[in-house]
Amino acid sequence: xxxxxxxxxxxxxxxxxxxxxxxxxxxxxxxxxxxxxxxxxxxxxxxxxxxxxxxxxxxxxxxxxxxxxxxxxxxxxxxxxxxxxxxxxxxxxxxxxxxxxxxxxxxxxxxxxxxxxxxxxxxxxxxxxxxxxxx
Numbered sequence: 001x002x003x004x005x006x007x008x009x010x011x012x013x014x015x016x017x018x019x020x021x022x023x024x025x026x027x028x029x030x031x032x033x034x035x036x037x038x039x040x041x042x043x044x045x046x047x048x049x050x051x052x053x054x055x056x057x058x059x060x061x062x063x064x065x066x067x068x069x070x071x072x073x074x075x076x077x078x079x080x081x082x083x084x085x086x087x088x089x090x091x092x093x094x095x096x097x098x099x100x101x102x103x104x105x106x107x108x109x110x111x112x113x114x115x116x117x118x119x120x121x122x123x124x125x126x127x128x129x130x131x132x133x134x135x
Contacts, residue, residue, distance in 0.1 A: 034098045036098055037071070039075050044077065051086050052076075052088065055086065072095070074095055
């Protein structure tokens with residue numbers, strides 16, 4: 001497996017920017033007559049300040065985030081990853097309360113297993129920073 005990963009290392013590199021622009025733009029549908037408001041930022045330890053600034057600078061430089069003037073904001077926090085690094089998370093609990101809830105059918109596992117019966121190859125996707133790939 002290591003040889004395979006090394007042979008095709010260009011395929012498995014960490015992305016440094018967003019995927020190309022598509023014709024579909026994601027919108028969050030809010031409940032009728034709701035006006036979102038700014039949430040106060042969470043407090044964090046001073047030692048985390050440089051980590052937060054570094055992550056935000058990388059995301060800004062790579063086009064993952066951009067400066068914006070908006071009437072609402074959600075608080076963020078740092079969460080330690082298993083590898084010792086840090087993940088920037090945004091708490092959207094308040095915004096989630098204001099969004100229209102859509103119902104989606106969850107597939108039955110037995111049906112999914114029937115569909116993949118006899119398959120030779122399987123793949124998985126790691127939605128690292130998946131929130132930021134939607135536009």
